[in-house]
Amino acid sequence: MIRALRLPLGLAILLAERVRADFGADHPPERAPEAPPVAALEGAPVGGSVAILESGPIAALERAPVAALDDQPVVEPEGGPVAALEGGPAGPQEIGVAAAYAVGLADIALSTSARIARSAVAAAQKRGRVGAGLLQTVLGQPELARVTAPARRATAAAADWSAATVARGRAVAAEARTEAVTFLRLESANGLDWVRGEVMPVMIDDLVADPKVRQLAMEQAQGAVNDVALEVRRRSARADTSLEAGVRKLLGRDRRELAP
Amino acid sequence: MSASSSAEIGASLRHEDYAGVVSRLAALAIDVVVLTIAAAAGAGLVLGGAEVVVGDTPGWLVAVTSFVLALLPTLYFSLGWWIVGQTAGGLALGIAVRRVGGRPLHFPRALVRAILGLAFPVVWLIGLALAFVDQRRRGLLDVITGTEVVYLPERGAQQ
Numbered sequence: 153m154i155r156a157l158r159l160p161l162g163l164a165i166l167l168a169e170r171v172r173a174d175f176g177a178d179h180p181p182e183r184a185p186e187a188p189p190v191a192a193l194e195g196a197p198v199g200g201s202v203a204i205l206e207s208g209p210i211a212a213l214e215r216a217p218v219a220a221l222d223d224q225p226v227v228e229p230e231g232g233p234v235a236a237l238e239g240g241p242a243g244p245q246e247i248g249v250a251a252a253y254a255v256g257l258a259d260i261a262l263s264t265s266a267r268i269a270r271s272a273v274a275a276a277q278k279r280g281r282v283g284a285g286l287l288q289t290v291l292g293q294p295e296l297a298r299v300t301a302p303a304r305r306a307t308a309a310a311a312d313w314s315a316a317t318v319a320r321g322r323a324v325a326a327e328a329r330t331e332a333v334t335f336l337r338l339e340s341a342n343g344l345d346w347v348r349g350e351v352m353p354v355m356i357d358d359l360v361a362d363p364k365v366r367q368l369a370m371e372q373a374q375g376a377v378n379d380v381a382l383e384v385r386r387r388s389a390r391a392d393t394s395l396e397a398g399v400r401k402l403l404g405r406d407r408r409e410l411a412p
Numbered sequence: 413m414s415a416s417s418s419a420e421i422g423a424s425l426r427h428e429d430y431a432g433v434v435s436r437l438a439a440l441a442i443d444v445v446v447l448t449i450a451a452a453a454g455a456g457l458v459l460g461g462a463e464v465v466v467g468d469t470p471g472w473l474v475a476v477t478s479f480v481l482a483l484l485p486t487l488y489f490s491l492g493w494w495i496v497g498q499t500a501g502g503l504a505l506g507i508a509v510r511r512v513g514g515r516p517l518h519f520p521r522a523l524v525r526a527i528l529g530l531a532f533p534v535v536w537l538i539g540l541a542l543a544f545v546d547q548r549r550r551g552l553l554d555v556i557t558g559t560e561v562v563y564l565p566e567r568g569a570q571q
Contacts, residue, residue, distance in 0.1 A: 381504060381506070382506075382566060384438075384504065384505065385435075385505055385506040385563070385566070388432075388434050388435040388438055388505055389428075389432070389435060389563060391432075391434040391435075392431065392432025392433060392434045392435055392549075393428065393432065395432065395433060395434055395544075396432055396433070396543075396544055396549075399544040400544065400545075403544075403545070
């Protein structure tokens with residue numbers, strides 16, 4: 153199922169890239185990230201909410217060494233095991249594809265949110281420096297840390313899930329894109345061969361046999377010959393006048409003195 | 413070209429409407445090339461064909477071919493000037509031979525002009541120098557035969 157949908161998905165991605173390139177989106181088109189293998193994405197590092205937005209858990213995932221990621225505990229999204237994307241049972245595959253679409257939307261929302269958050273953080277950073285130091289002192293108390301631990305764990309788990317979902321979506325999208333590019337290249341090559349072998353000879357024969365085309369070619373040739381002849385006549389007439397003027401100048405005769 | 417249009421041309425011609433030495437020599441050069449190619453092709457076709465078909469070239473055929481080839485330039489020029497006022501060179505350069513006044517040549521006058529020109533080619537060529545000082549750019553041959561050479565109006569200008 154996923155393989156059947158991967159090609160249309162890749163074609164849709166290519167189409168979207170083309171539309172974005174042609175009509176100029178608000179932001180420059182992003183190249184499809186070099187997605188890590190899907191299996192390597194499980195167990196992404198977890199950061200706080202601000203840290204997720206600041207450093208980008210997706211970017212961290214993309215930069216993370218595969219081996220290091222492999223050793224991390226797996227945090228799987230609700231959509232099912234990641235291995236299902238590569239050809240597992242039918243149910244999880246369909247959910248995985250749907251998740252990939254959702255991840256694409258989530259990725260856009262997350263990127264936009266990240267930019268907004270970075271701007272907000274940068275603006276607030278200066279003013280909130282003093283307050284942040286005070287808050288850090290308060291939160292550093294052991295009792296308070298113990299009380300807020302479940303909330304922090306839940307936040308981390310949610311962020312982890314989001315990051316893994318986005319990364320998986322990107323991986324699926326990259327694979328679909330690659331498959332679509334391969335498909336298009338293959339089809340275009342076959343199509344060109346077919347056009348060269350089957351269509352072009354027939355078209356050429358038709359064109360050669362078409363009386364209108366022959367007449368057009370004849371008219372073109374005749375027009376070219378006429379143009380050349382006209383130019384030769386004009387040049388020879390100019391040469392006549394020039395030569396005659398030169399001779400008269402040599403003879404010292406004015407044109408009014410010409411014999412009748 | 414009809415007689416009326418020729419008369420119109422002759423009635424309204426200025427000095428610049430008569431063909432000069434360069435155009436006439438260029439036309440003559442084209443005519444020489446055409447005649448040479450035609451003579452070579454004709455002679456080759458006739459004599460070579462006889463060689464292939466009969467296996468030998470009869471003497472009478474050589475004589476007839478030589479006679480026709482000798483007449484070819486005269487026929488070429490006289491027929492061209494008589495029928496359309498132009499030879500191939502004149503057609504290429506857009507010039508035509510007319511009687512003084514603009515009317516077309518009759519055959520005898522065209523024939524005399526061709527014979528005189530071909531019999532005395534040096535006189536024909538040197539006599540062209542007269543065109544430098546003549547109001548209607550006539551050469552010696554034109555003065556003798558009562559002809560003049562004019563530029564034909566361009567087809568686009570006529571329309």
